[in-house]
Amino acid sequence: MVTALGAWWDSFRCKPHPDPAPDVQDSSDARRSRVALVALVISAALSARPSRAEPRTSQAAAGLSGRMKSSLMPLGPPVSRDRIIASFPKWYTPAACLQLKEHFHGQVNATCQRRNTGTVGLNLSKVVVVGDLYVGKTSLIHRFCKNVFDRDYKATIGVDFEIERFEIAGIPYSLQIWDTAGQEKFKCIASAYYRGAQVIITAFDLTDMQTLEHTRQWLEDALRENEPGSCFVFLVGTKKDLLARHASRRKWKPSTWPMRCRPSTGRCQPRRGRM
């Protein structure tokens, strides 16, 4: 191709113009424009050469598309089809809404209605379980709600809760059981959930007397957040199964506990004096 162009150039340069106009001289301007024209022709011819990888279509088209491809080439690997989001789904469709008001069960509707009019509220009791870390509060709740026991210790972080549903004399009833963290660093978080409790369960480890001694403080903290006399209080000893094999167990009497309780009402008052 280059040889052919060279021959064509020689013929173009050496041959005199067949019919030159008498008054037109071969000026340097004209020479320059001819050189520019030839350079254009050569560059067009070179760029029109097909690359090895490309199919032999129209040479000019192939050259053009090759140049476009190189300028648009992405940096990384191509994005797979399923990762391309061309349009977004509608923000609301009836199918996306799980429950509408008219789908509610009649009983639920009726209960909500009564609640709205203020005649009957939801029957719900809040239970708060407090006590030292590792005494078994979470285990106690899980045994009660799910009938499971986990030997692995996973510290409660802040608070956790379970809802246990009952039906008492045909009336639905829910126990909202709050499991609080025994670790000192979470105490300020947990204590925010003491308010409004109807029941306070103070738990201690039967194999660790110190945890019993600490129940006074736990109970006082929980009672402080509630109206006096508004809570039922329970003291629960855990890990009874370990008592038999616990070599260094100390004897303790019910009077060890810092509260004076009336079995008839279940209500407790802090015991004055030495523990």
Ligand SMILES: Nc1nc2c(ncn2[C@@H]2O[C@H](COP(=O)(O)OP(=O)(O)OP(=O)(O)O)[C@@H](O)[C@H]2O)c(=O)[nH]1
């Ligand atoms: N053998 C025996 N182990 C128990 C019993 N109750 C709890 N444990 C174990 O004692 C450890 C602590 O129990 P948790 O229920 O996590 O204690 P916790 O009071 O909730 O602890 P915090 O969340 O840190 O306040 C776990 O490894 C339990 O498996 C029990 O009755 N018997």
